Amino acid sequence: MDFLNAWWMVGLALFVMLFVLSQSVFFLVKAVKRARYLEIDSKDIKRTITSTMVFSIAPSMAILIGLLALSKVLGVIVPWMRLSVLGAVTYELPATVNVVEGVFNASIGTRIADPQIFVTVLWVMTLGIIPPLIIIPLFLKRIQGRVQNVHQKDRRWGEIFMSAMFLGMISAFLGYVVAPREDAVTGEMYISFLAIFTLLSSAMLMVIFGIVIEKYKQAWLRNYALSFSMLISMGLAILYAFMGVR
Amino acid sequence: MYKSYQDRVHFYGRIWMVSALVMMLSIPLIISIVLGTWPEPGPFIRGFIATAIVFWAVTTIEVFTFSPMLGSAGTYLGFTTGNLTNLKVPSALQAMEALEVEAGSEKADVISTIAIASSTIVTTLIIALGAALLLPLTPVLESEVLQPAFDNIIPALFGALGVAFIAKAWKIAIAPIAFMLVLFLAVPGTTDIVGVLVPVGVIISVSVARILYKQEKL
Known part of the structure; x- marks a missing residue:
């Protein structure tokens, strides 16, 4: 029985997809209405939508690579469902490995044929990432209230506080890029100059776009500068790798 | 007015999030019922502890770290649909940065929501298309030539994002x-x-x- 690709599983995945799309459209409509009330220019709203959509294409392709990796173990439909909701491949893959290899001592490289392993993976994947779905409905209003309090009490500090939060996150990922990583074949630890060069290229491209925006008054580019910097530097990563940079 | 908008966001956000919780729990439940197979307690507990010990902590921390950045509606939406650090948070940050809205303001909250919703729609459709076309797409996704590009999305993303915020x-x-x-x-x-x-x-x-x-x- 090919339960991994059964028609009713496709139905479940379609339902999940429709749920996520409905929620997105619901909040998009509400936010656009509110943006108009706040007198945000319609052009800016449209640019935000289109630039974010363009920006999302490349990371979505990376998610497809995760889908491909997971499909080798779980079939296509479950990864489709799982990657459309809470989590990411950085969660789904370790959760699968924990059960398939860690518990059942089976191979992560072959498709699961035993329904027992399959349902165990599913339940672990679902319950292993459940806290935000409980914490947020209970506490988000309070968290946001506190953030608003900081902002209302001292507007200047509120703005600095938010910038500092963004920088805290960014700093962790800058460290992540330079960290030594393990070669998948030899097991040797190395620093990826390819990753560092890609990071620096992306940063430099952003600076160049910034100059073009300011000097040549190309305000429209502001919305696309990050997407273009990201895509071009990904192209440069291919070039660097071709030149032998690792 | 602002308060009432925020109240409405929390009202609808909670409904969506609780519905998402029910939906997510229903999936393994329905699959177990249809297959007539349930996890055995021993293997389940071992797999669950190995996973939850890390990810319950990480996701709990993420709620408190990312929710002030994403705003109210952005948090309800972003945490239902996932892919936060590689997609939703950078989407929100780049949109706020591009429009130069004041961080933490209601305008920032609204722009963040628009960005996260737009991003989610694209990603959800791409994942669905990818699932349908996985076979013909496999040579592209596994292409050795394209591998360095896909492997370096995080540096490509945070290089540009980093310079924009560090400069400020x-x-x-x-x-x-x-x-x-x-x-x-x-x-x-x-x-x-x-x-x-x-x-x-x-x-x-x-x-x-x-x-x-x-x-x-x-």
Whole structure:
């Protein structure tokens, strides 16, 4: 029985997809209405939508690579469902490995044929990432209230506080890029100059776009500068790798 | 008016989130019922503990770290649909940065929501298309030539994002970046816990910002 690709599983995945799309459209409509009330220019709203959509294409392709990796173990439909909701491949893959290899001592490289392993993976994947779905409905209003309090009490500090939060996150990922990583074949630890060069290229491209925006008054580019910097530097990563940079 | 908008966001957000919780729990439930197979307690508990011990902590920390950045509706939506650090948070940040809205303001909240919703629609459709066309797409996704591009999305993303935010507040950025560079270079295996290190970076940068602000150096 090919339960991994059964028609009713496709139905479940379609339902999940429709749920996520409905929620997105619901909040998009509400936010656009509110943006108009706040007198945000319609052009800016449209640019935000289109630039974010363009920006999302490349990371979505990376998610497809995760889908491909997971499909080798779980079939296509479950990864489709799982990657459309809470989590990411950085969660789904370790959760699968924990059960398939860690518990059942089976191979992560072959498709699961035993329904027992399959349902165990599913339940672990679902319950292993459940806290935000409980914490947020209970506490988000309070968290946001506190953030608003900081902002209302001292507007200047509120703005600095938010910038500092963004920088805290960014700093962790800058460290992540330079960290030594393990070669998948030899097991040797190395620093990826390819990753560092890609990071620096992306940063430099952003600076160049910034100059073009300011000097040549190309305000429209502001919305696309990050997407273009990201895509071009990904192209440069291919070039660097071709030149032998690792 | 602002309060009532926020109240409505929380009202609908909670409904959506509780519905998402029910839906997510229903999936393994329905599959177990149809297949007539349920996890055995021993293997389930072992797999669950190995997973939850890391990811319950990481996702709990993420709620408190990312929700002030994403705003109310952005948090309800972003945490239902996932892919936060690689997609939703950068989408929101780049949209707020592009429009130069004041961080933490209602305008920022609304722009963040528009960005996260737009991003989710694209990603959801691409994943669905990818699932339908996985066979013909496999040679592209596994292409050795394209591999360096796909492997380096995070550097490509955070290079551009980093320079945009560092340029605005470089005095705040120095300490957390220096700390993270030393930590990641000196301690092997830290890449596996980057999610836990995000709030560490946030604590350092907020503390530095507070000191500089008090000393009127910002």
